Amino acid sequence: xxxxxxxxxxxxxxxxxxxxxxxxxxxxxxxxxxxxxxxxxxxxxxxxxxxxxxxxxxxxxxxxxxxxxxxxxxxxxxxxxxxxxxxxxxxxxxxxxxxxxxxxxxxxxxxxxxxxxxxxxxxxxxxxxxxxxxxxxxxxxxxxxxxxxxxxxxxxxxxxxxxxxxxxxxxxxxxxxxxxxxxxxxxxxxxxxxxxxxxxxxxxxxxxxxxxxxxxxxxxxxxxxxxxxxxxxxxxxxxxxxxxxxxxxxxxxxxxxxxxxxxxxxxx
Ligand SMILES: C[S@@+](CC[C@H](N)C(=O)[O-])C[C@H]1O[C@@H](n2cnc3c(N)ncnc32)[C@H](O)[C@@H]1O
Numbered sequence: 001x002x003x004x005x006x007x008x009x010x011x012x013x014x015x016x017x018x019x020x021x022x023x024x025x026x027x028x029x030x031x032x033x034x035x036x037x038x039x040x041x042x043x044x045x046x047x048x049x050x051x052x053x054x055x056x057x058x059x060x061x062x063x064x065x066x067x068x069x070x071x072x073x074x075x076x077x078x079x080x081x082x083x084x085x086x087x088x089x090x091x092x093x094x095x096x097x098x099x100x101x102x103x104x105x106x107x108x109x110x111x112x113x114x115x116x117x118x119x120x121x122x123x124x125x126x127x128x129x130x131x132x133x134x135x136x137x138x139x140x141x142x143x144x145x146x147x148x149x150x151x152x153x154x155x156x157x158x159x160x161x162x163x164x165x166x167x168x169x170x171x172x173x174x175x176x177x178x179x180x181x182x183x184x185x186x187x188x189x190x191x192x193x194x195x196x197x198x199x200x201x202x203x204x205x206x207x208x209x210x211x212x213x214x215x216x217x218x219x220x221x222x223x224x225x226x227x228x229x230x231x232x233x234x235x236x237x238x239x240x241x242x243x244x245x246x247x248x249x250x251x252x253x254x255x256x257x258x259x260x261x262x263x264x265x266x267x268x
Contacts, residue, residue, distance in 0.1 A: 007168045010072045015048040022050035024212030028198050030054050037061035039107040044096050045114030049077030056086035067094035096124040104133045112141040119172030125188035132268040140264045144178030147260035150250035156243035160222050163229040178262035190266035202257040214257040219247050
């Protein structure tokens with residue numbers, strides 16, 4: 001039941017990229033997210049469990065139910081969580097538009113990098129809202145590729161990122177969704193919506209971020225759509241390869257990288 005249109009695919013390399021992304025950004029993205037003992041939390045679109053282990057670690061006494069549409073991703077999530085020794089998480093295959101849970105059966109919902117892949121994110125948010133108890137909360141984290149820049153940069157480097165945005169749009173997603181998080185949450189009926197931008201800035205004084213974010217999260221994500229970009233004729237091969245090489249140059253000493261994530265919280 002994996003979504004064949006999912007832009008990033010279900011390869012082992014993508015699983016490694018999601019883990020690098022989550023581990024590198026854990027402090028930035030998870031700070032402020034703790035659920036109390038006994039709280040029932042739905043993580044929708046858990047992927048390979050890269051965020052799940054951070055949720056389980058910061059809320060060890062909450063009951064976390066993690067779902068994804070992909071059996072491959074869900075199996076990796078289960079393995080990752082078991083290997084890490086967390087026992088407060090259960091897994092289930094489910095579609096964000098058709099969730100097999102009773103209305104008002106969760107205290108909190110957590111979604112991360114899910115809405116950007118959904119053709120109808122507001123409809124999915126509406127369904128998630130229905131699953132929350134009165135006064136339940138949602139936390140939604142999304143990126144926005146329009147917030148990315150690097151130095152030095154070239155037209156080809158910028159074009160590769162535009163190609164990813166266009167390819168994701170072709171799959172019905174929106175890689176620029178971070179800027180829409182506030183209106184999406186409000187439009188789905190949530191109140192007390194608060195969105196905080198979380199900026200990652202990288203230079204060679206932070207070699208951990210050069211590896212974990214610039215190379216292994218961001219450039220790896222763009223490289224992942226190479227075949228799709230070439231097949232669609234969005235760029236020629238030489239220009240694509242130059243664009244990727246130019247992005248890597250911005251990870252050399254003297255280069256810089258920046259990207260903004262958006263973390264939204266709201267109440268039912
Ligand atoms: C970019 S991954 C993010 C995974 C994880 N939240 C993380 O941050 O590492 C997006 C995930 O959403 C899942 N997904 C896409 N469409 C979905 C849907 N309609 N219902 C549930 N999951 C979906 C994909 O299978 C994938 O695992």
